Amino acid sequence: MKISTKGRYALRMLIDLAEHQNDGFIALKDIAARQDISKKYLEQIVPILNRAELLVTNRGFQGGYRLSRPAEKYTVGEILRATEGGLSPVGCLECTTDVCPRALGCETLPVWKGLEKVINDYLDGITLQDILDQKTERDASDYVI
Amino acid sequence: MKISTKGRYALRMLIDLAEHQNDGFIALKDIAARQDISKKYLEQIVPILNRAELLVTNRGFQGGYRLSRPAEKYTVGEILRATEGGLSPVGCLECTTDVCPRALGCETLPVWKGLEKVINDYLDGITLQDILDQKTERDASDYVI
DNA sequence: TATTATACTACTAAAACGGTAGGATTTCAA
DNA sequence: TTGAAATCCTACCGTTTTAGTAGTATAATA
16 A cells, blocks of 8 residues: 555656746756656656656757646646556556456445545645645645645 | 555455354354455464454364454454555655655655545544445445545 | 767566465364 | 364465666757
8 A cells, every 4th residue: 555656756756847847947867866866767757747748848958857737737646646557545446347246245345435535535635836835834734634 | 556455355354254243253264255265365364363453263173253342343444554564655654763864854745644644534434334334225325425 | 960868678686466385283072 | 082173374486566777769959
């Protein structure tokens, strides 16, 4: 029941980009240095974010990345769903071709459905801008509802 | 971000025991047959539940297991925390000896703290008895808050 | 055309997952 | 007292996922 480094690093990368929204294209090596993440590994995460149209790329000299929209238009939920490949707590909830044969009478399914909902609702309620704002106001007592 | 079979099977085993609360000790082979789970694998899950004092064991002839308390005294949260080894969405939140050096200025930590809270709050709000009750009333629209 | 950057693909060590296998131990009934 | 029924314990094992590293190709520009 863990968020992998892929999702965590992606979130940190996008926060980093949000903090440098007005600095043009940001090179991956700068993000990697600031966030202390392997640049090579970030290179693998970028295509996922690109496919989800979460960032804009500029190749070649003085290239790099920037956000494709303002920071308040990104939710943590969509970032994590893209990088983690969904946020369902159990496989049964993903729309795959093979449905669980026990699903019909399954007593635990409603538990997982509800859990999926609270997770998504919570993460969709936080934007990149919220995270930036919280950084400034130091006495903000987290995101605990 | 998945609950493993260990947690899911443990929950199903305890639900099964809850459904047979008044039938004395229930042999593992019966649970395994009803739930269609490998008995050998369940044998590995049982010690975890025993350490957490979630069930009572009777060894030898006509032995088996039963719940150690009434079904309404079990929350899904405590069952999953025991079997999954905690429900933190990131390692940083677990009280280990080595604390993340980035923790102090970490912008994502409050997100994970909040996520951990909504997950635990939700799962601690559901008891085994709730699950039994929901089985009876067929029109109950899940546990969605 | 040299330099700086991203893009793509392959590889890999280590850990976690999801079990299986086999024997030891306990209990009780016949 | 012995044998059957049950849990207990520990080792093993194939597969998948995780968390990267490495190397080369491609693009842009000064």
